[in-house]
Amino acid sequence: MGKTEQKAILRVERLGKHFGGVQAVHDVSFSLRQGEFLGIIGPNGSGKTTLVNLITGFVKPDSGRVIYRGENITAKKPYTVAGLGVARTFQMVRLFYNLPAYKNLIIPLSSPRVKKLRGGEYGERDDVAVDLLDDMGFERDSFVPYKLAGSLPHGYLKRLDLARAMALRPELLILDELFSGMAMSEVASTLPLIEKFHEEGLTIIMIEHRLKELFRVVDRVMVLNFGEKIADGSSQEVMTTEAVKKAYLGIEVEIG
Amino acid sequence: MPVIALLVLPIVLKGYWGKVLVYACIFGLLALSWDFLACCGLFSLGQALFFGLGAYVAGILSYYLHWPPVLTIPAAILGGGLLSAALLSPVLRLRGVYFAMVTLMMPLLFMKMIETTGLFGGSHGLSALPPFPNEWVAKYLAVGAFLFVLFIFRRMMSEDYGLVLKAIRDDDRAVMSAGINIYWRKTQALFVAGAVGAFAGAFMTHHYQFVGMTVFALDYSILPLAGSALGGPGTFAGPALGSMILIPLSEALRALGGLRIALYCIILILSVIALPEGVFHYIERRYHQFERLVKVG
Numbered sequence: 001m002g003k004t005e006q007k008a009i010l011r012v013e014r015l016g017k018h019f020g021g022v023q024a025v026h027d028v029s030f031s032l033r034q035g036e037f038l039g040i041i042g043p044n045g046s047g048k049t050t051l052v053n054l055i056t057g058f059v060k061p062d063s064g065r066v067i068y069r070g071e072n073i074t075a076k077k078p079y080t081v082a083g084l085g086v087a088r089t090f091q092m093v094r095l096f097y098n099l100p101a102y103k104n105l106i107i108p109l110s111s112p113r114v115k116k117l118r119g120g121e122y123g124e125r126d127d128v129a130v131d132l133l134d135d136m137g138f139e140r141d142s143f144v145p146y147k148l149a150g151s152l153p154h155g156y157l158k159r160l161d162l163a164r165a166m167a168l169r170p171e172l173l174i175l176d177e178l179f180s181g182m183a184m185s186e187v188a189s190t191l192p193l194i195e196k197f198h199e200e201g202l203t204i205i206m207i208e209h210r211l212k213e214l215f216r217v218v219d220r221v222m223v224l225n226f227g228e229k230i231a232d233g234s235s236q237e238v239m240t241t242e243a244v245k246k247a248y249l250g251i252e253v254e255i256g
Numbered sequence: 257m258p259v260i261a262l263l264v265l266p267i268v269l270k271g272y273w274g275k276v277l278v279y280a281c282i283f284g285l286l287a288l289s290w291d292f293l294a295c296c297g298l299f300s301l302g303q304a305l306f307f308g309l310g311a312y313v314a315g316i317l318s319y320y321l322h323w324p325p326v327l328t329i330p331a332a333i334l335g336g337g338l339l340s341a342a343l344l345s346p347v348l349r350l351r352g353v354y355f356a357m358v359t360l361m362m363p364l365l366f367m368k369m370i371e372t373t374g375l376f377g378g379s380h381g382l383s384a385l386p387p388f389p390n391e392w393v394a395k396y397l398a399v400g401a402f403l404f405v406l407f408i409f410r411r412m413m414s415e416d417y418g419l420v421l422k423a424i425r426d427d428d429r430a431v432m433s434a435g436i437n438i439y440w441r442k443t444q445a446l447f448v449a450g451a452v453g454a455f456a457g458a459f460m461t462h463h464y465q466f467v468g469m470t471v472f473a474l475d476y477s478i479l480p481l482a483g484s485a486l487g488g489p490g491t492f493a494g495p496a497l498g499s500m501i502l503i504p505l506s507e508a509l510r511a512l513g514g515l516r517i518a519l520y521c522i523i524l525i526l527s528v529i530a531l532p533e534g535v536f537h538y539i540e541r542r543y544h545q546f547e548r549l550v551k552v553g
Binding site for chain 2: 056058077078079080082083087088090094095096097098099103104106107108110111112113114125164165167168
């Protein structure tokens with residue numbers, strides 16, 4: 001590993017948030033090296049999505065800090081955080097259903113961030129969009145990229161959401177249950193894509209319930225339960241931790 | 257075709273119906289302004305605010321500073337747009353009906369403020385303002401502005417700029433996560449819609465040679481909305497068409513006196529029930545069906 005890969009790209013310090021009486025995230029700290037692939041797991045309602053919302057600015061934390069590349073981004077606006085290169089997908093896909101699939105990508109492609117990265121030039125955005133979708137398995141020559149997003153099946157929507165995040169040219173990608181609701185075959189074709197992004201140096205946080213697939217690709221796993229971090233380490237280490245076994249109510253998990 | 261018709265109409269229509277045409281164009285502009293905001297998910301019930309601000313800016317400049325219409329109208333467009341954006345940008349976080357409520361209240365607030373403080377002529381308004389040089393200028397200015405805004409808006413929406421606005425209507429959080437400052441975009445939309453509404457107001461100020469607090473009346477909020485509902489929102493052509501139907505219709509019904517409004521309401525209700533998508537979408541669909549029929553035949 002190179003020296004730059006040792007640098008922390010993201011540092012989360014004692015982050016906390018409660019909604020009414022529910023402590024959604026409690027005192028969670030972790031840091032992420034440049035190029036690292038972190039998996040976050042936990043039972044339903046354990047605060048995974050809230051944690052993503054806190055990092056990306058959609059929810060303001062009650063306490064704690066989020067440091068991205070040495071800059072304090074706590075409670076910054078979502079578009080500011082995205083502009084710095086933190087892209088995310090949504091558990092419940094959020095897309096522009098009244099636009100054709102490829103036009104969905106025009107939105108991030110016309111953001112100030114992408115303009116800056118392209119040296120002030122937008123270029124042929126439609127072409128870039130179709131190229132990106134082609135990578136995601138929307139065949140360029142089929143009619144799929146040109147159909148209204150609202151008319152596409154769920155698996156395509158999930159990948160369109162991923163494409164929307166990738167169009168931003170992120171440095172940190174946060175995937176919030178990308179595979180939920182996807183067919184086995186779609187997962188099988190999407191997983192290599194994510195591995196490829198990782199190999200190309202992208203730092204990724206992946207929240208997932210499909211542990212088998214998750215463990216295959218991540219470097220490290222963090223486990224949340226009732227908003228608290230109960231384990232952090234390699235998948236082997238984590239799944240043998242007593243607290244984790246208890247959180248998952250003794251469900252046997254097969255690793256790798 | 258409709259463009260040519262609109263360009264010829266001012267010559268053909270004299271006197272009273274010429275005035276109705278101008279009136280229809282002004283409400284058409286307000287309907288376009290409404291539809292523009294609707295395109296980025298801002299549901300407004302207060303087009304009267306834009307109209308009134310424009311009207312008063314033009315009125316004040318010509319009454320106190322004796323500016324001619326050539327200067328007051330551009331100043332009103334700019335000033336009205338800026339004021340609208342400044343007044344409504346703090347509430348951009350509100351969505352749907354909450355935003356609508358604020359926009360509904362704003363013009364009423366101005367109306368009462370002018371009435372109670374007696375500012376700018378109070379309830380008497382400002383009168384004896386300079387008119388347009390002649391009625392041709394007025395007619396063609398109204399028709400020209402109406403067509404210009406219609407085409408600019410349609411063009412804008414088919415560009416990437418409009419795409420972002422439409423995306424904000426679909427899902428503003430997804431737009432934010434794409435790194436775009438939605439509040440700034442919405443403020444820009446407010447400025448554009450406000451500027452168009454302000455032009456309509458400034459135009460009427462010089463047309464009537466008078467500006468009073470009635471420019472903030474509910475009519476200027478509701479009629480454009482009704483026109484859009486009738487014509488079919490979301491296309492600009494729909495609201496434009498709707499206003500062109502609604503305003504002349506309401507004038508034609510004037511002979512009925514008080515019953516006019518009742519009949520008018522019935523027509524609106526019927527149109528919403530029978531053609532919820534609006535007249536424009538209906539015609540468009542029919543046209544495509546006809547085209548297919550011809551092709552097959």
